[in-house]
Amino acid sequence: MSNVGNNKDNGGDNTIEHDKKVGFSGRSGVRLFEAMTLRGLHVRNRVWMPPMCMYSASARDGKPTPFHYQHYVSRAMGGFGMVIAEATAVSPTGRISPCDVGLWNDDQVAAWRWIVDDVKAAGAAFGVQLSHAGRKASTGCFAIGHENATVPRDQGGWPTVAPSAIPFGEYAEPRELTIDEIHGIEDEFRHAAERAVSAGFQMIQLHAAHGYLISQFLDPLSNQRRDEYGGALANRMRFLVEIVDAVRAVIPDGMPLTVRVSATDWATNGWNLEETIETARVLKDHGVDLIDVSTGGIVSGVSIPVRPNYQVPFAAAIRHDVDIPVTAVGLITKPKQAEKILRAGKADAIEIGRAALRDPYWPLRAAHRLGLGTDLIAYPQQYVRGAFRD
Ligand SMILES: Cc1cc2nc3c(=O)[nH]c(=O)nc-3n(C[C@H](O)[C@H](O)[C@H](O)COP(=O)(O)O)c2cc1C
Numbered sequence: 468m469s470n471v472g473n474n475k476d477n478g479g480d481n482t483i484e485h486d487k488k489v490g491f492s493g494r495s496g497v498r499l500f501e502a503m504t505l506r507g508l509h510v511r512n513r514v515w516m517p518p519m520c521m522y523s524a525s526a527r528d529g530k531p532t533p534f535h536y537q538h539y540v541s542r543a544m545g546g547f548g549m550v551i552a553e554a555t556a557v558s559p560t561g562r563i564s565p566c567d568v569g570l571w572n573d574d575q576v577a578a579w580r581w582i583v584d585d586v587k588a589a590g591a592a593f594g595v596q597l598s599h600a601g602r603k604a605s606t607g608c609f610a611i612g613h614e615n616a617t618v619p620r621d622q623g624g625w626p627t628v629a630p631s632a633i634p635f636g637e638y639a640e641p642r643e644l645t646i647d648e649i650h651g652i653e654d655e656f657r658h659a660a661e662r663a664v665s666a667g668f669q670m671i672q673l674h675a676a677h678g679y680l681i682s683q684f685l686d687p688l689s690n691q692r693r694d695e696y697g698g699a700l701a702n703r704m705r706f707l708v709e710i711v712d713a714v715r716a717v718i719p720d721g722m723p724l725t726v727r728v729s730a731t732d733w734a735t736n737g738w739n740l741e742e743t744i745e746t747a748r749v750l751k752d753h754g755v756d757l758i759d760v761s762t763g764g765i766v767s768g769v770s771i772p773v774r775p776n777y778q779v780p781f782a783a784a785i786r787h788d789v790d791i792p793v794t795a796v797g798l799i800t801k802p803k804q805a806e807k808i809l810r811a812g813k814a815d816a817i818e819i820g821r822a823a824l825r826d827p828y829w830p831l832r833a834a835h836r837l838g839l840g841t842d843l844i845a846y847p848q849q850y851v852r853g854a855f856r857d
Contacts, residue, residue: 497837498809499802499817500844503548505792506756507721508669510592510816511845512548513809514830517759517796517818518596518672518727520553522566522608527623529556529569530578539582542823543589544847546830549816550591552579554598554674557652557659561599561680564608565623570597570659576666583667590845594670595663596727597656597714601680602629602641602689629683630690630697630706636767649696649706652680657713664718671714671722673707676729677764681707685746686738686765704746708753715754723756730781732765740781747789757792757815758785774798776808783813794818802833831855 500512523534542550556562556569569575579595586593600606605624607613617639618624628648629641644652660671675681683689684706690697696705707726715724730743747758760782763771771777778797786793795814799805805817823829834844835855846854 497806497834497839499806499837500834500839503815505670505725506723507719508592508723510548511590512546512830513816514547514805514833515549515794515816515818516542516547516551516823517794517820518551518553518674519820519824520563520567520608522564522610524566524568525610527565529559529562529567529571529575531568531575531582532578535568536582536585539593540585540589541827543586543591543593544850545823545827546834546844546846547591547819547823548830549670550586550593551670551672551818552593552595552668554596554600554679555659555663557597557599557655560604560625560628561601561652561655562604563598563600563679564606564611565618566608566610570595570662570666571655573662576662579666579668587667587669589847592669593667594672594723594725595666595668596672596674597659597663598674599652599655599680600627601683602627602633602635602638603678604628606638629680630692633689633691635678635689643692646694646696653706653709653713656710657717660714661717664722669722670725671718672725672727672759673710673714674727675707676727676759676761678729678732678766679764681710682729682738682765685742686732688732688734688737688766700742700745704749707746708749711750711753711755724754725757725759726750726755727759727761729762729764730760730778730785731762733763733769733771734766737766740784743781744785744788747785747791751789751791755791757794758782758789759794759796759818760785760814761796775800775804779808779813783811786812786814792816796820802836805833806837828855 604627627641632643634640732738775798779795782793782795792815794816796818800822841854
């Protein structure tokens with residue numbers, strides 16, 4: 468990881484300070500299963516499920532379906548402390564694909580509510596990732612074909628928008644947004660956040676990673692505007708900061724607001740860790756409670772050194788330099804691996820993505836592997852007789 472840059476991982480020196488802030492309960496002795504408090508939200512442990520698009524709003528109306536109910540409620544039953552619902556579009560044109568879920572109308576609020584109620588009843592906290600895909604919108608998915616390509620207009624695709632008229636790889640060229648349109652999208656984020664609160668979600672995450680619209684504004688390679696939304700970093704982060712302010716103003720004081728970032732685009736002259744840290748400092752001042760640290764997705768065709776823990780140094784650097792809670796994600800698949808990251812003070816919670824797709828009970832299995840019996844973790848009563856055993 469030679470291009471990690473200003474990675475000041477201090478091996479845990481600041482862990483205690485952070486523990487005070489996020490409220491370690493200290494009862495189980497295993498950090499992964501110690502509760503935390505994020506702003507006003509109690510989270511039962513530090514194993515979180517990150518947002519993962521399921522592209523399964525089959526009626527193409529942005530409404531989650533019984534599939535989503537099963538998908539999210541089973542992970543809550545499986546012991547995750549926080550479940551974060553997939554990239555949820557703030558407008559129809561902000562969808563990555565026609566099969567994305569959304570929160571741009573009240574029917575969608577009603578469709579989310581029963582899922583939210585039962586995820587919470589199963590003991591998990593439930594957050595939602597609000598997203599606009601910008602130049603990466605209107606693409607296909609397994610449900611409709613055209614995967615990793617623009618969906619033709621006659622098959623339900625739509626024109627895309629971006630900070631500048633620069634396409635992502637082979638995708639269709641987007642149209643540059645006007646200032647009024649930028650403000651309009653900020654309003655869409657605000658309204659989607661209000662709907663998320665009304666659906667019962669307990670945490671809002673803004674998707675500022677992976678080359679979607681907010682990250683297109685941040686990255687100098689995709690943002691070549693000459694107005695107040697382009698150029699210097701303070702201008703490129705303006706769209707994100709204005710969305711943070713708009714959302715913070717309409718959600719309850721005790722509700723955590725988090726931002727998922729790509730800490731680097733892995734490209735020469737692109738977005739990097741130093742700019743991420745500078746942005747995270749501003750976000751913290753504007754009431755963001757946690758940074759969810761991912762990388763990549765902004766520029767096509769770059770090589771990413773994907774291996775276990777490959778994004779952890781970025782999370783550790785942001786946690787240390789900005790003094791803000793972070794989650795680490797990316798090929799963290801084993802309980803001891805996750806526990807070690809927390810003990811080293813490199814993150815406040817761990818996100819388990821693809822491993823959770825193959826094993827909804829990952830947290831309960833991990834608790835067993837780390838020596839915690841059903842008396843020490845929140846085990847579903849109905850499942851105690853079938854608890855993991857050696
Ligand atoms: C099927 C799938 C869908 C994903 N969708 C999203 C998404 O909606 N939003 C997001 O920020 N990341 C998304 N990701 C990235 C994951 O949240 C996670 O960062 C990534 O899979 C790395 O973690 P892992 O190695 O534990 O899977 C997705 C990943 C997968 C596998």
